[in-house]
Amino acid sequence: MRTAFTELVGVRHPIVQTGMGWVAGPRLVSATARAGALGILASATMTTERLRAAVREVKSRTDEPFGVNLRADAGDARERVRIIIDEGVAVASFALAPSKELITELKDAGVVVIPSIGARRHAEKVAAWGADAVIVQGGEGGGHTGEVATTVLLPQVVDAVDIPVVAAGGFHDGRGLVAALAYGAAGIAMGTRFLLTSDSTVPDAVKARYLAAGVKDVTVTTAVDGLPHRMLRTEMVAALEHAGRARALAQAVRRAAGFRRTFGIGWSRMVRDGLAMKHGKDLSWSQVLLAANTPMLLKASMVDGRTDLGVMASGQVAGLIEDLPSCAELVERVMAQAHAALGALPPARGAPGGGTGQRRGGGDDARRV
Template sequence: MAGRLNTRLTELLGCEYPVIQTAMGWVADPKLVAATCNAGGFGFLAGATIPPEEMEQRIIETKQLTDKPFGVNFHMYQPNAADIIEMVIRHGVRAVSYSRSPGKAMISQLKDAGVVCMPTVGALKHAVKAVEMGADVVTVQGGEGGGHTGAVPTTILLPQVIDAVDVPVVACGGFKDGAGLVAALAYGAEGIAMGTRFLMTKDSPVPAETLDRYVKVNNPAAVIISRSIDGMPQRMINNELLAQLEKAGPLKRLMMAVSSGLAYRKYTGMSIAQLFRSAIQMRSGGQMTAAQTIMAANAPMVIQKAMVDGKPAEGVLPAGQIAGAIDSLLSCDELINEIVRDAEASLERLCGTRG
């Protein structure tokens, strides 16, 4: 069976199965990443919500928990991005993932060191641009995915990207099991990436009170898209805080954003001047408005309330729509074994038993 699930992705990343655990802020810690990798998948450590002075220790801790290859996620506009790249190369981290604002020089530095560059995109044009910038793999997140997301469903976006690029493509948004993996492979993808499904595991560091809210959703329609957090579309479970923010005016949201930005500096190393300079640069680049850039600090800080402090009513609950179809918590080992078993059964139904 391992041969059937051996793809260009597993060859590049050195993992047994083409199942990726995405880098969710506050969630993708060394224990979850190691549990994923030890089970045969490939996990990404969330570097964007780790204070710069603690980043290297998290990489070392992950290496102590697994001898399997893993990846690190970060924003290439972080003030400590160059330091993270140096750590990734020095510690032999297999891959990096990132989203907006890629630096071509940084990507070249990583590729020259043999690090697999694997951005996540939510639009066809962004996928093409990412490959032009040097991406080795592209993760395509459809509108079903959690957190910041686009409007195009995975089933439409995925084949468009596969036809447009010549690097391995990973499907993300709406996946939880082996049948989904086989469906993605049938489209031409080389694997699947999941965030919500790994968040909802026994190996997740998310407090029990918050996990309980996820398990009790039981309705994909309750996982909505809102712009009230940072001005950009973000998919999350509807809750008390979100209801308050939807009613709040622009001034109240902006004041909250500035407060969050000051708190978020601990994790990015970004000064107030750098925060506003970044806003100006991204506005001039046409990627985000200045207000959206400032408000972007809202997301990680209000997510922290739920994911770290265990206060699901006071924080944001990012989730893919698939959360409404998950009603139990498995360990990473149980989850990946189940995915592989389900994939084998699906392939047998499609292809028949061969001697």
């Protein structure tokens, strides 16, 4: 299934595995790439040394293209960009809108730049700055998310920009891929669905919590870092939501100390990062500290298996997922479902010779396939 996205990044299928912290490591990314989709390494939870090693590990496992996700507001963002360029990574993905200068630096080196955005105006901004494509996440998506549903946000963005749009938030199967294509997207991005594969390194007990969750067990809370964060409803989330300011601050300081030890970051840098995050936002200092070390809350669950001490970012689709296929099985299944869904559509009125009426070719039309 050729689309403008597959042509842009050189993958066989219009599917992206998102850069989930502590989840999207070399094993998952290389398995996704071998399956013909675009795997994206999550670098925000890696030191720069670990990032370089992870990139080389993926390249030792596959010759297929893959990407690296990074935070544009990180103090060492330019160093991470340099690693992406030096190591010949095909795609740079950003959790926040990168600056025009970063986009230019990457594009001049031949790297495809695909920021993730959650609003039409952000898509317009990065498109004007030269981004090659955008991933647009609706409110159904896991982690930090917005209030606008994918079915409303996606067509807004498709109509606003002239670059390939990849839809995220609420996707887990081939029917969703066909729906996204019908809206004008050039592919879909999935996080929770790839987290729940046999290639994911997330502990089995944590995967079991996801599989047992219903749609109503996925909630949005601001208690973690003051920003809307979609995750599984757990005892830990409830404790954060009901903790008083003093208790929340004590918990935040304790976890910040752990974050500092793990990443070798000094308190002064954490304070600077906290001030940057607090700027323009109504955050308490406990929320600022939690925002600075949210990666440790995710690590507790995604790496250590301590769901009682950590949080589990999750899209609403967790309530629909029931199994743990390999990445290869998942991608093959999604594509088979998509082709079946296309074949089951009634003929478009007036379409000669019947058929689905869907545009499925490449070339100039592929961007809107």
